[in-house]
Amino acid sequence: MTIFAKIIGTGGYLPPRIVSNDDLALELAQKGIETSDQWIVERTGIHQRHLADPGVRTSHLATHAARQALEDAGIAAQDLDLIVVATSTPDYVFPSTACLVQAELGNKGAAAYDVQAVCSGFVYALTTADAMIKAGRARNALVIGAEVFSSILDWNDRSTCVLFGDGAGAVVLQASDEPGILAAQLNADGSQMGILCAAGNVSHGQVVGDPFLRMDGQAVFKLAVTSLAASAHQVCEQAGIALSDITWLVPHQANVRIINFLGRKLGIPSEKVVITVDQHANTSAASVPLALNAARRDGRIRAGDLALLQGVGGGFTWGSVLVRC
Ligand SMILES: CC(C)(COP(=O)(O)OP(=O)(O)OC[C@H]1O[C@@H](n2cnc3c(N)ncnc32)[C@H](O)[C@@H]1OP(=O)(O)O)[C@@H](O)C(=O)NCCC(=O)NCCS
Structure with a gap:
């Protein structure tokens, strides 16, 4: 079984x-x-x-x-x-x-x-x-x-x-x-670390390097859209599901413009996209579960819905999880 x-x-x-x-x-x-x-x-x-x-x-x-x-x-x-x-x-x-x-x-x-x-x-x-x-x-x-x-x-x-x-x-x-998580795929490209990093550490009792987040916003923007679009296709292929079968796209909440570009690239209409970045800004690792929780609690995401959860960020890292709710 x-x-x-x-x-x-x-x-x-x-x-x-x-x-x-x-x-x-x-x-x-x-x-x-x-x-x-x-x-x-x-x-x-x-x-x-x-x-x-x-x-x-x-x-x-x-x-x-x-x-x-x-x-x-x-x-x-x-x-x-x-x-x-x-x-x-x-x-x-x-x-x-x-x-x-x-x-x-x-x-x-x-x-x-x-x-x-x-x-x-x-x-x-x-x-x-x-x-x-x-x-x-x-x-x-x-x-x-x-x-x-x-x-x-x-x-x-x-x-x-x-x-x-x-x-x-x-x-x-x-x-x-019963079906829950149907498919998942993760990726990273460490050679892109420079576009988004907090390259500091604590060593010998002192902060070594730069403890603050630094970012090349435009480079991150472009890579985020292309990597998330490719990942969405791959995870759907893995599960044998068409993108059009997805009930909800729950992407990382970094920027409404990134999310809109992604939705258009995937042909997913805006009514099927969960957005919380307007209220929460980018909460990094918390953004996807916060968005999922908000949409479940306000009655948008229901039992049986198919949700595509997507993350992207420093590393550079990205990935998708396809879940039957
Ligand atoms: C960061 C981001 C919003 C910047 O938007 P942009 O259109 O690329 O803007 P630019 O960086 O080209 O800056 C445009 C101008 O706005 C200025 N600017 C930057 N931040 C500003 C701010 N908070 N308020 C006012 N002006 C600002 C810049 O100095 C620049 O001025 P200049 O033209 O006189 O040099 C955009 O690149 C972005 O969202 N990238 C993705 C970032 C992200 O989501 N990262 C996390 C991923 S996990």
Whole structure:
């Protein structure tokens, strides 16, 4: 009998502090940096972002989202045998943020580890958990994408700081004989690291290199559209499904223009595309599970729908997961 990994619960959490484009423009103006709501909306579709207060860490956001997903799934934390957290902004060098979440949830004994694939992190983490369930190595898996991305932004660089936000999204996967995740495919091209990176580290007690996110926006834009389009075709081919059969496209939420280009390239009408970047900005690994959770909870995504989840980001990394909800 084929074992599938089925999503049986979703959750999301956004820190309560909402910063509108106008708020941000005012804050930057005090430092002599010019931006505007109009520029940000025209180039990105972003209207606002949620930002964590100082001291709030990725594990805190992740735990909130996890609790909601567990409640939705109707299972207890102790029933989990796998916890995977996708993040580029872990609380510590170690232990992993997954271990911190495990302790917060009160689970003992589950395998727990982090996945680092930046904005593709959730899709990578979901694929890993799917493979563990299919192989019989886990039955109940918690997969989280969580970031305090504001902690790696250079708040004096207007070309990047306006684009991102903080948050966490989570799903609970369970082994099932009913179809859940149908196909997945992941890719990376490390030779493109220079177009999007935070090339710093802590070593010998000091920050070495540049601790802030740097990006060639136009190069990322082009590569994101072409790689996601190719990945969508590949994952559908793998599952023997036509693109037109997809009920919902849930792409990484970086920029409305990237999402619109992608939708047009794939021939997927805008009514079938979930967009949250306008409200959340780019929350990196949290963006896809936050969008999935929002669309499930507002009744757009229903049981039986076919959703194409897609991530793309630093590394350069990208990938897709096709899931029967
Ligand atoms: C970042 C992005 C919005 C910039 O849009 P763009 O149309 O490429 O804009 P450019 O970088 O060419 O900059 C155009 C001008 O706007 C200025 N500008 C940049 N940020 C600005 C801001 N926040 N406010 C006002 N002006 C800004 C630039 O300095 C430049 O001015 P100049 O023409 O006088 O030199 C766009 O490239 C993008 O979305 N790329 C993808 C980024 C992304 O999603 N990354 C994450 C993927 S995981």
